[in-house]
Amino acid sequence: MADLVVTDDLEKLADELTAIVAAFKDATALEDRCDGVWGQHNANLSMGDFADNWQHRRKDLVKKLEEFQKDVQDLAAAWADTDRQLAASMGE
Numbered sequence: 001m002a003d004l005v006v007t008d009d010l011e012k013l014a015d016e017l018t019a020i021v022a023a024f025k026d027a028t029a030l031e032d033r034c035d036g037v038w039g040q041h042n043a044n045l046s047m048g049d050f051a052d053n054w055q056h057r058r059k060d061l062v063k064k065l066e067e068f069q070k071d072v073q074d075l076a077a078a079w080a081d082t083d084r085q086l087a088a089s090m091g092e
Contacts, residue, residue, distance in 0.1 A: 010076035017069035024062045028055070 010072060010079060014069055014073040014076055017065060017072060021062055021065050021069060024058055024065065027058060
């Protein structure tokens with residue numbers, strides 16, 4: 001039995017992070033569609049304030065998620081390369 005078992009979880013994580021980043025980037029469209037649907041004027045103003053604040057936070061979060069996604073993608077590529085090299089060295 002192998003001492004070390006690695007699956008393709010890193011590639012899956014990178015793909016899932018890509019999807020999450022896309023969802024956060026598309027959230028602006030959702031924000032625009034919800035403008036004015038809250039009924040009472042004060043509720044609409046409060047939700048607008050929340051959306052404006054969230055827009056700034058979302059930009060920061062997207063930036064960090066993109067950096068993390070790239071790190072995971074690089075790690076997955078490095079792991080796959082190392083695995084190929086190890087497999088090749090065992091065949092020699």
